[in-house]
Structure formats: C-alpha cells, structure tokens
Amino acid sequence: MALPAWWQVATPHKDIREKNFSESIFAADLGDVVGGNAPAEYLDPRLFFSKTFLTEGLKKLVKNVLSRLADGHGDPVVHLQPQTPFGGGKTHSLLCLYHLGKSFLEINHLEQVKELGSFFPAFCGAKVAAFVGTSADPVAGRTPWGEIAYQLGCYDIVKEHDMRRVAPGKERIRDILKKSGPALILIDELLQYIVKASRIEKLEKITHGQTLSFLQELSEAVAVSEKCALVLALPRGFLYTLAKLLGDFQAVSSGSPQKMGKRVTRRVARKATGRAFRKLFK
Numbered sequence: 001m002a003l004p005a006w007w008q009v010a011t012p013h014k015d016i017r018e019k020n021f022s023e024s025i026f027a028a029d030l031g032d033v034v035g036g037n038a039p040a041e042y043l044d045p046r047l048f049f050s051k052t053f054l055t056e057g058l059k060k061l062v063k064n065v066l067s068r069l070a071d072g073h074g075d076p077v078v079h080l081q082p083q084t085p086f087g088g089g090k091t092h093s094l095l096c097l098y099h100l101g102k103s104f105l106e107i108n109h110l111e112q113v114k115e116l117g118s119f120f121p122a123f124c125g126a127k128v129a130a131f132v133g134t135s136a137d138p139v140a141g142r143t144p145w146g147e148i149a150y151q152l153g154c155y156d157i158v159k160e161h162d163m164r165r166v167a168p169g170k171e172r173i174r175d176i177l178k179k180s181g182p183a184l185i186l187i188d189e190l191l192q193y194i195v196k197a198s199r200i201e202k203l204e205k206i207t208h209g210q211t212l213s214f215l216q217e218l219s220e221a222v223a224v225s226e227k228c229a230l231v232l233a234l235p236r237g238f239l240y241t242l243a244k245l246l247g248d249f250q251a252v253s254s255g256s257p258q259k260m261g262k263r264v265t266r267r268v269a270r271k272a273t274g275r276a277f278r279k280l281f282k
C-alpha cells in the first residue's frame, strides 16, 4: 500500500491551504521583531507559540534561562550551537525567549507557555535587550553596548562610550545590569556586525576588536550579576572568520577548532580568566 501524502494526514495551516503564503515568513528575524516589522507569525507572541514546536533542546534552553532570571540558578551565558546547516532554529529559540521575557504575563495562560513556565512560579517576565548584527548599522546606529543599554533603559550609563564607539568595561556594564533588574540579553548574527564594524574601526583607527572586548566584558558581568542571562547565536565558522579578521593566520592555518578557540580566546581576552567567555569558544 502506498503511503498517503503528508497533507492527507496533517492539516496544513490556513495560509498554506489558501495559497496565501509568503516564503519570507521562513526567514525568522529577531531584528524585525524588535523593530516591529516582522510577519505576524513572529511578531505576535500568541501566533508565534501556536506555531512553535517545543523540542527537547528548546525546553532545556528555556528552563535554564527562566531559572536564571527567576532565582539566579542556571548558566548565565548560553551559546546556541548550530544544529543543521540549513537553519537550526537558533533565531527561533531567541524569539521564544524574547516573547517569554517581554510578554510573559499576557501569554502565560497558553498551553505551551504554561508547560515552559510551570517550574518557575517566581518568574513574571524580564527586561529584554536584543542586538542583531544584520540590522545594526555600525556607522550611524548604536553600538552593541549602546543598543543593549538603550533597550534596558540605561543608555545614559554608556552614552559617551556609544558615541565614541569604545567598549565600556565590566564595571559600567554591571551598573547597567544592576539598574535594569532581571535582564535577558539576546545576540544574533554577531559576525555580520563584527565584519562591518572592524572596517570602521580600521578606518577611524579605533582599537581593533571593540565588539569582542565588549563581548568578554559582558559575559563576565552577566556571570556575576544576579538574575541576568546572555544568550548568543554564533554561526558555524565564527571562530575561523574571527581569527581571520584579527589577522591570526597561524590559528587559521592550524585548522583545529580547539586550537583556534584557544588562540582566539587568548588573542581577544585581556586576561583569559573569564570562565563564561571561554565557554563561548568551546
């Protein structure tokens, strides 16, 4: 007996049945959601959760982050690993966290959200800041530190550093996190930003690698701040491109991801003691 076609056993969503469907909705874009320009499937938390399949990986991630935000347990810095070459759900996972942080009290009656939030009765949402390298403009827009502080309502703390495009340092970042209260920081497409920004840094002779210094300082500050979490999606090949950008050709030619990770970590870290930062490069 021939197998039935998939659409005979699973009813497709209305937009697909009515051929009223745009391929662009497959491109999950956190920057568009933050900017309010994304398709409703991503922008509206209810619709988003109705179309989200809670994989074991997603449940584990959410559990870790909510635990961190609710009671200070769990990993402070999470690096989302790419699972498949054609889109492994990294941005989708960040969107899930974004909606949970921002709209928890409006969506906690939904079945999916109940399941995710049931372990953390103390959780009632968090301030969320999302930096997306593809949307960010390194010439006219805010820097990663400026944008994150801005979204957490503490721009004044790094205003000068943002204007001069110089990373602010750990103490100042800790001040931001202290002032903002429970904070969830999401970073997507960082490599795109580093590529764009390193060109400007070279032209304007700003010390090369400000974004990387910031990433280290941010990771360390989040690790020692209560109820803060940082979740980053770094693409496959991130280390390779990073090493190339930093001119570390020996690391690139050695070819071993472990060696490259160690070398790049040492190259970008003023003191390579940041446990959370080193975890990024594992």
Ligand SMILES: Nc1ncnc2c1ncn2[C@@H]1O[C@H](COP(=O)(O)OP(=O)(O)O)[C@@H](O)[C@H]1O
Residues within 6 Å of the ligand: 025, 026, 027, 028, 051, 052, 053, 054, 055, 058, 082, 086, 087, 088, 089, 090, 091, 092, 093
């Ligand atoms: N758990 C999930 N439930 C429903 N759709 C998902 C899920 N994970 C990923 N997707 C969808 O699959 C596509 C690719 O995922 P995406 O998050 O953009 O991948 P990546 O950022 O890793 O390249 C997107 O349309 C996204 O919305």
Ligand SMILES: [Mg+2]
Residues within 6 Å of the ligand: 028, 090, 091, 092
């Ligand atoms: Mg993505």
